[in-house]
Amino acid sequence: MNLFSKLKGQHQAKKILVSAVSSNRLAHAYILAGPDGSGRLTAALDLAKARICPEQEKGFCGECKQCRQIDSMVHPDVRITLPKMKTTKGEEVVDLINARAKDGITPLRFQGNTYISIDQMREMSHRLSRKSFEGYGYVEIIYDAHRLRREAANAILKTLEEPPDGALLILITSRVSGLLPTVRSRAHTVRFGRLTTSVVKELLMERVGVSAETASRLALLSDGSPGLALELSRKKAKEKSKAEDVLKLIFSKSLGDMELATEMDVMSRKMGREGILVLCGEMTSLIHDMRRAIAGSRPLAREIVPDVVGADDESYRRMEKLFLLCEKRMRANVSPSMAFSTAAVSSRKRGA
Secondary structure (H helix, E strand, C coil): CCCCCCCCCCHHHHHHHHHHHHCCCCCCEEEEECCCCCCHHHHHHHHHHHHHCCCHHHCCCCCCHHHHHHHCCCCCCEEEECCECCCCCHHHHHHHHHHHHHHCCCCCCCCCCCEECHHHHHHHHHHHCCCCCCCCCEEEEECCHHHECHHHHHHHHHHHHCCCCCEEEEEEECCHHHCCHHHHCCCEEEECCCCCHHHHHHHHHHHHCCCHHHHHHHHHHCCCCHHHHHHHHHHHHHCCCCHHHHHHHHCCCCCCHHHHHHHHHHHHHHHHHHHHHHHHHHHHHHHHHHHHHHCCCCCCCCCCCCCCCCCCHHHHHHHHHHHHHHHHHHHCCCCHHHHHHHHHHHCCCCCC
16 A cells, blocks of 8 residues: 555655654644634544554555554553543443544534643553553654643643653644644644645545535535545535525624624534534535625525525625634634624624
C-alpha cells in the first residue's frame, strides 16, 4: 500500500509524514494542526499503522489484522481520547467512535461545553505504563487537543518529556494556539490546509457517488473541508434543508426580535456546532440563489427559490455577508447560539 494514499490534497503534510516513516525516523509525538475535516484523523490512523503494523519495512501493509483493526478504530493499543462532559458515559464515547469508523463522516465531537480532563490524561498515562496488548507498542490520539484543561495539559507534559518506549502520541487540533507553548515545543507540528474545490469535488464523487454537479455545489459550500462536504452530502440525502424555514422566520411579521432570537437559540442547541455550520453554508447558498433569481439568472443549487414579499437584492446582500460572518465567528469558537441568533436578527435591520 502506498503510504498515506487516503490523504487527499495535503501534499506538504504528506511529504513530511512519508519522509519520517520511510526513513524510520518517526517522532515520539506529533501535532496535526488544521481545519476540521482536512484529513488529520486519516493521517493519525495511518501513523498508527506505521507504528503498529508488523510489515514496518513497507511503512504499513493496510491489510493485516493490526491495520484492519486500526481502520475500524477497535485496536486495543490505539486509543482515541475525545473531549467530553462530566456526564458523558463511556458507552456514548464508544458509540460515537464506532459511528465514525463505520461511515467515515460522523464528527468526533459531543455537543456542549466539552473538555479533556486530568483524569483522562491519568488514564492514558496508566495505559502507557503497561505492556501493550499486541506487543507492537501504543498509539494515543488526542482529538481536539486544544480542549485540554490546563491541569490536563500539564499532566501530559511528563509523558511528552519522557515518552515510554514504543509509544506514539498524536494531538489533533484546529487551534494550535490553544495548546500550551510547553506542549507545542515537545511535539513535531504538521500543518494541514484547506483543500481546493476540485480536490473536494473529486473526493465527494469517489466517496459518496454524487453527481459532478452536486459535488461542485457541495465543494463550494465546504470552504475547503472534505469532512464538511461529506457531512453536507449526508444531510442533503437524509433531510430537507432548514435554510428556507430560517428565511421565513427572519421575514415573519408575527415574530419580534426576541422571539426570533429564541427560535434560533433552540435550533442551535438542537443541531450543535457542526449542524449550524452546515446550515450557515445552506443559508448563504440559498441567499445567493435568491439574488440570482432577482437578477434574472438561473439558481445554482436549487430549481425553485422561495418567494419572500418585501425583500430585495440589498437585503439579501446584507444577509449573505451576515451568515458568512456567522460561520467565520463559529470557526473562531464563538458559541453557535450567539453567532446564529445575531446573524438572523441582524438580517432584519437596515444597514446591518
